[in-house]
Amino acid sequence: MAADVVFPGLCVFLSAGLLLALVHGRRVGRRADRQCRHLAAITDTMSEGFYVVDGDDRIVMANAAAGRILGYTQDDLIGACAHALFHARSADDPDPVPLEECRLNRAVRERRAAFLDVGHFRHRSGKIIAVEVSCNPVADTLAEEGRRGGLLGWLLDGDDAEGAPGALLSMVTFVDITARRESEAAVIKLSHAVEQSSASIVITDADGRIEYANPAFTKISGYTAQEAIGRRPSILKSGLVPAETYRALWQTITNGGEWRGEFHNRRKDGTLYWEMASISPIRDARGKITNFVAVKDDVTERKAIESELYHRANYDALTGLPNRQLLLDRVSTALDLARRHDRRVAVMFMDIDRFKQINDSMGHAAGDVLLKQAASRLAAVLRPQDTLGRLGGDEFLVVAPGLRWESEATALASRLLEVARRPFTIDGREVYVSVSIGVSLGPVDGTTAQALMRNADAAMYLAKGGGRDAAHFFTPDIEAAARRRMLIENGLRTAVSDGSLYLALQPIIACADHTMIKAEALLRWTHPQLGGVPPSEFIPIAEESGLIRAIGAWVIEEAARLLVSLDPPRDGAFRLGINIASSQFTGGLHHHVAGMLARYDLDPRMLEIEITERMLLDPSPAILEQVDALRAMGVSIAIDDFGTGYSALSYLSVFHVDTLKIDRAFVSVMTDEARSQALIGAIVALGHELGCAVVAEGVETADQARLLGELAVDALQGYFLGRPTTAEAISDRLNPGTGRPYDKAALGTEFAEGGDLGLSVGAL
Numbered sequence: 001m002a003a004d005v006v007f008p009g010l011c012v013f014l015s016a017g018l019l020l021a022l023v024h025g026r027r028v029g030r031r032a033d034r035q036c037r038h039l040a041a042i043t044d045t046m047s048e049g050f051y052v053v054d055g056d057d058r059i060v061m062a063n064a065a066a067g068r069i070l071g072y073t074q075d076d077l078i079g080a081c082a083h084a085l086f087h088a089r090s091a092d093d094p095d096p097v098p099l100e101e102c103r104l105n106r107a108v109r110e111r112r113a114a115f116l117d118v119g120h121f122r123h124r125s126g127k128i129i130a131v132e133v134s135c136n137p138v139a140d141t142l143a144e145e146g147r148r149g150g151l152l153g154w155l156l157d158g159d160d161a162e163g164a165p166g167a168l169l170s171m172v173t174f175v176d177i178t179a180r181r182e183s184e185a186a187v188i189k190l191s192h193a194v195e196q197s198s199a200s201i202v203i204t205d206a207d208g209r210i211e212y213a214n215p216a217f218t219k220i221s222g223y224t225a226q227e228a229i230g231r232r233p234s235i236l237k238s239g240l241v242p243a244e245t246y247r248a249l250w251q252t253i254t255n256g257g258e259w260r261g262e263f264h265n266r267r268k269d270g271t272l273y274w275e276m277a278s279i280s281p282i283r284d285a286r287g288k289i290t291n292f293v294a295v296k297d298d299v300t301e302r303k304a305i306e307s308e309l310y311h312r313a314n315y316d317a318l319t320g321l322p323n324r325q326l327l328l329d330r331v332s333t334a335l336d337l338a339r340r341h342d343r344r345v346a347v348m349f350m351d352i353d354r355f356k357q358i359n360d361s362m363g364h365a366a367g368d369v370l371l372k373q374a375a376s377r378l379a380a381v382l383r384p385q386d387t388l389g390r391l392g393g394d395e396f397l398v399v400a401p402g403l404r405w406e407s408e409a410t411a412l413a414s415r416l417l418e419v420a421r422r423p424f425t426i427d428g429r430e431v432y433v434s435v436s437i438g439v440s441l442g443p444v445d446g447t448t449a450q451a452l453m454r455n456a457d458a459a460m461y462l463a464k465g466g467g468r469d470a471a472h473f474f475t476p477d478i479e480a481a482a483r484r485r486m487l488i489e490n491g492l493r494t495a496v497s498d499g500s501l502y503l504a505l506q507p508i509i510a511c512a513d514h515t516m517i518k519a520e521a522l523l524r525w526t527h528p529q530l531g532g533v534p535p536s537e538f539i540p541i542a543e544e545s546g547l548i549r550a551i552g553a554w555v556i557e558e559a560a561r562l563l564v565s566l567d568p569p570r571d572g573a574f575r576l577g578i579n580i581a582s583s584q585f586t587g588g589l590h591h592h593v594a595g596m597l598a599r600y601d602l603d604p605r606m607l608e609i610e611i612t613e614r615m616l617l618d619p620s621p622a623i624l625e626q627v628d629a630l631r632a633m634g635v636s637i638a639i640d641d642f643g644t645g646y647s648a649l650s651y652l653s654v655f656h657v658d659t660l661k662i663d664r665a666f667v668s669v670m671t672d673e674a675r676s677q678a679l680i681g682a683i684v685a686l687g688h689e690l691g692c693a694v695v696a697e698g699v700e701t702a703d704q705a706r707l708l709g710e711l712a713v714d715a716l717q718g719y720f721l722g723r724p725t726t727a728e729a730i731s732d733r734l735n736p737g738t739g740r741p742y743d744k745a746a747l748g749t750e751f752a753e754g755g756d757l758g759l760s761v762g763a764l
Helices: 002-027 029-044 064-070 082-086 103-109 140-147 151-155 178-196 215-221 243-254 300-314 324-341 355-362 364-380 406-421 449-465 478-498 535-545 548-566 582-586 589-599 621-633 649-653 664-669 674-689 702-710 727-732 749-753
Strands: 049-053 059-062 114-122 128-137 170-176 200-205 210-213 259-266 272-283 289-298 344-352 387-392 395-403 424-426 429-431 435-442 471-473 501-510 516-527 575-579 607-612 636-642 659-662 693-696 715-717
Touching (some): 064 128, 128 178, 324 344, 344 449, 435 449, 449 471, 516 715, 548 582, 548 607, 548 727, 575 636
Parallel strands (some): 435 471, 636 659
């Protein structure tokens, strides 16, 4: 240690100094006296404590550092017994050891050198100080000269050195190492904590190579520290953690942050395990990252327990199928998707016919075997996106999302009926059963999961009551539903010719100046017997029956006629939007539109064609060609219901569109959900980056209008701005040739003047 060098060297220096001064002191007293004072001054500049004791352990000289470290003045120390005054037994015991047991005192008595790497002195306040101590005897010649009145006599400050006792002298130097010992103790404690921690602790260099791994790492991973050091933590990779996770990890820690997350790793023996990890950078005094430390807990058991608890809470113990709780969640999710995508979800409630007879005749064990076989067989005929679950007893439920037509549900129910009729083998015996199925279609038959399941259950009892081995859709009378569908289909065949179809126009208002810049033509139909039939009901039937092309052609012609009656500016300042079905793109749509524009002498910039995202996900070359041809003519192309879940943004690199219309599903919840606002903001930024205008649909409140304006949406559409109305009403609000502002009175003073919305004319 440093003191091993410093203390002996210091004693040699002091001894030599004393000897030199003594030699001169015998000849020239005053000069020696002056040298003595110089030497004393030198010792007072030392940071180490220094004192001289005689053979009786009495202090005859002490420097300033000794007094400072021990809390005494030099006068307090001179003449005092060092052992009694400040020696301590240990860090916990302030009393000195018996004099004869004191190593330092023994060295003084035996006139030999001694070094204590750890000793203990007692401060005047009672505090125990840890010290390194070095003791060296003064040369005999020096002591002898001191007795004859040489320099040492002056050092001892005696009036008559020759009369001083003949005790031999020893010099003691010491350093306060309390702070160092505390630091070392803290390091040792930390080292023990790391070594004994149950958490795996790994330290790597800045390049990610392992420099240290504690025993817990070996216990958890199976790799010894020797096997791990020099390698990267990637030796634990299982291939089950996404690459994005590792990229995010390195980006975080190399930027100085702490990363927390889970790893699904692989042990040396190949088994998988879960770790919860916290990884942080270590910086040097200059702030440079030198290492990374990872603290990881094995959470495999916890994950297994969580998985088991989740499985017990959500899955049937006998069949392993989703139970009622999970089925309710699946139905709710499918119902939400159906609303957003204009689809249907079929909920099928199934009951095994005469199951009680099998239980009673063959026993419950045989009944359990039948239930498990039935679960496997029924699941085999479902689509990948469908869910089969068990409600309890002999009751099963199928959730079939994303259906376009009722006939799809009918076909699925037929497959389930057919597969259930095949014989089951139980205990070597063939058993024949059937199922009764009740079907409800959401959101038509219910707006909640509970309602759909309840209605499907009611329909299932109708199937049982009708003789079993059948499927029944939820309606008061299935024939009545069939009659309604027939009425709708037959009515659509004459709807174009009998004038029962019409277009209602809904205004679209610019946020910048509140002028009406567009209107969307919405198809409406009044059936002669059923009255008004919603588009969500009759359009699917028109598409399924092939009538949509004739209806679509009528829509184009009627839109042109309305444009003529509206007589808006011919520079594209006002556009009329129409919805086109995908089937119309296969029949030379751009030729039809071009002919219509020519016949009515309309500028192509006055027309906007709205298409759905669904059409663009897997477009045929014919659709691409039609879209490009329409845009080349000057017709604007808009994507309707943008962001409803069909979005595959890659299509935007293929299709060049002019307008993105944000689906009402985002707008309806935006005042309550910051996430929806963020999504709308992202769509707006994307649209503007691509050079597209962005329109928000379904705006129904002032708060929605204000927030959309703040998000830089270009235009708004919805009941708050104006309900679908007649062409005459729209014409009244358009001043031909000037683009007269939309009637602000119809919007209310809040929107028109900024009012309670807190908006200026340019803010919305």
